Amino acid sequence: MTYISWFNEHALKHKTIVDKLLKNGLSKEAIVDYFDFDNMVKEEKDFCLLYQDNKKCHDMDSLNCYLCACPHFRFNDTGRVEGSKIKFSHCSIDSKYGSFFENDNKLHQDCTKCEIPHKKSYILKHFDYDFKKIMKDCSSF
Ligand code: SF4
Numbered sequence: 303m304t305y306i307s308w309f310n311e312h313a314l315k316h317k318t319i320v321d322k323l324l325k326n327g328l329s330k331e332a333i334v335d336y337f338d339f340d341n342m343v344k345e346e347k348d349f350c351l352l353y354q355d356n357k358k359c360h361d362m363d364s365l366n367c368y369l370c371a372c373p374h375f376r377f378n379d380t381g382r383v384e385g386s387k388i389k390f391s392h393c394s395i396d397s398k399y400g401s402f403f404e405n406d407n408k409l410h411q412d413c414t415k416c417e418i419p420h421k422k423s424y425i426l427k428h429f430d431y432d433f434k435k436i437m438k439d440c441s442s443f
Contacts, residue, residue: 305377306441315349316433334425337368362417369419373428373436375411376443
């Protein structure tokens, strides 16, 4: 699966849920709370492959899935040559919690140790009902 196809598919799932919650009259904060992992794993099983195993992508007590993907994530499905490597994704803020997966000189951003976009306070600070608006710069690498 390419980054862009995952991105578009995920944005659609996100929009479907947010539209439903808005129709039910939920506030901005209630919508963010709805995306808490413990609730999503019960209510929105198709949102993330990990839900079927009740598994979190990050080892956090309170993990929020509203900003799965990250506004700082940058991807390019064709890759960019950097010396002897080809980079397909990176972190635009060079988070100290981020690193790279490397395979066959291909570099992909590794966010597994970074909790930045999964905290409720961060989500409320960068909030928009439209997932693609929050992620508008992600495909600009
Ligand atoms: S390392 Fe952290 S801040 Fe950077 S793209 Fe990944 S999740 Fe976002």
